[in-house]
Amino acid sequence: MLNNNDICANDQLIQAEVQSWDYVLSYVLPSCIKCAIELGIPDVLHKNANPIMSLSDLVANLPNLNPSKASFIPILMRILVHSGLFNYHQQQGDGYSLTGVGRLLLEDDPFSKRSFFLFAEHPVVLNTTVSVSNWLRDDLPTAFETAHGKSHWDYCAEEPEFSGFFDNAMTSDSRLISNLLISDCCKGVFEGLTSLVDVGGGTGTVAMAIANAFPSLKSIVLDLPHVIGDRKGTGNLEFIAGSMFDKIPHANAILLKWILHNWSDQDCVKLLKKCKESIPSKEKGGKVIIIEIVMEDNNSNGSNLFKHNT
Ligand SMILES: C[S@@+](CC[C@H](N)C(=O)[O-])C[C@H]1O[C@@H](n2cnc3c(N)ncnc32)[C@H](O)[C@@H]1O
Numbered sequence: 089m090l091n092n093n094d095i096c097a098n099d100q101l102i103q104a105e106v107q108s109w110d111y112v113l114s115y116v117l118p119s120c121i122k123c124a125i126e127l128g129i130p131d132v133l134h135k136n137a138n139p140i141m142s143l144s145d146l147v148a149n150l151p152n153l154n155p156s157k158a159s160f161i162p163i164l165m166r167i168l169v170h171s172g173l174f175n176y177h178q179q180q181g182d183g184y185s186l187t188g189v190g191r192l193l194l195e196d197d198p199f200s201k202r203s204f205f206l207f208a209e210h211p212v213v214l215n216t217t218v219s220v221s222n223w224l225r226d227d228l229p230t231a232f233e234t235a236h237g238k239s240h241w242d243y244c245a246e247e248p249e250f251s252g253f254f255d256n257a258m259t260s261d262s263r264l265i266s267n268l269l270i271s272d273c274c275k276g277v278f279e280g281l282t283s284l285v286d287v288g289g290g291t292g293t294v295a296m297a298i299a300n301a302f303p304s305l306k307s308i309v310l311d312l313p314h315v316i317g318d319r320k321g322t323g324n325l326e327f328i329a330g331s332m333f334d335k336i337p338h339a340n341a342i343l344l345k346w347i348l349h350n351w352s353d354q355d356c357v358k359l360l361k362k363c364k365e366s367i368p369s370k371e372k373g374g375k376v377i378i379i380e381i382v383m384e385d386n387n388s389n390g391s392n393l394f395k396h397n398t
């Protein structure tokens with residue numbers, strides 16, 4: 089007969105077993121989200137005249153689905169319903185609709201996270217994530233270099249397809265943050281400035297929003313040549329190709345959005361010194377505006393580890 093200690097031990101084992109299956113299968117959801125995006129499921133649901141779309145209509149409207157695979161769509165939908173991306177409407181005979189999070193997978197939603205999901209599931213990124221233990225054993229600075237033999241930025245310069253995925257992911261966040269930056273809550277930071285360099289400004293989404301909101305402010309995007317490409321500025325927006333470690337154009341202010349987290353402390357100090365050389369003193373209005381994820385102190389329990397700070 090089982091005593092109380094055995095029952096406790098059994099309960100703990102069952103809990104551990106359940107938890108471990110969650111970990112083993114945690115790869116399933118991101119790959120199902122990628123699959124749904126690539127099949128066009130969120131966009132087909134969104135474009136349907138009725139907010140609830142029947143399974144048969146959904147299957148019939150998926151542009152690239154091989155008819156022999158139609159019976160697998162309910163299984164995919166079940167996982168995505170369970171994860172809160174789609175609603176399931178049984179009363180209406182197996183119907184689906186988009187949830188609030190599901191809307192963020194749409195191609196033309198202004199706050200779409202779609203390109204971030206596609207980037208995170210790109211084979212180059214997946215190969216990086218499975219190389220972390222090798223990286224901890226070798227002496228290379230990043231897991232990306234362990235997996236691919238060169239830095240993320242050199243790889244991007246040579247592989248336009250991957251670079252496009254990365255730039256699109258960054259652009260999607262920039263669209264969201266730009267709206268916030270030029271809103272009442274943040275626009276004071278830019279008032280009175282006549283020039284600003286968005287260092288590592290990517291495809292220019294943030295600089296463009298600032299240039300449009302502040303017509304008397306010249307907004308310059310500095311990024312690597314493969315990112316700037318043949319982008320041409322207009323009016324008060326300019327694109328400059330170059331390395332921020334070589335030369336940063338002079339301006340009243342510098343914006344560093346999602347830059348410092350990619351670099352070691354020593355590189356950050358080097359970069360911040362370069363920034364200082366390119367702006368007037370604090371007394372004369374010079375400023376460096378940093379947008380980064382700020383981590384709580386190491387002693388916290390991690391429940392609010394990530395905070396967006398401006
Ligand atoms: C994480 S992304 C952030 C892009 C953009 N600021 C944003 O938030 O969407 C980092 C950017 O830094 C650029 N970058 C990397 N090394 C650079 C360098 N040496 N000089 C200029 N830009 C660089 C990358 O090309 C990329 O666009």
Ligand SMILES: COc1cc(-c2oc3cc(O)cc(O)c3c(=O)c2O)cc(OC)c1O
Binds near residue numbers: 208209216350
């Ligand atoms: C936020 O700025 C950056 C994000 C990322 C990045 O990188 C990875 C890498 C990975 O192996 C899996 C992932 O899901 C992601 C991301 O989702 C993600 O955002 C990378 C950066 O520079 C290389 C960033 O600056």
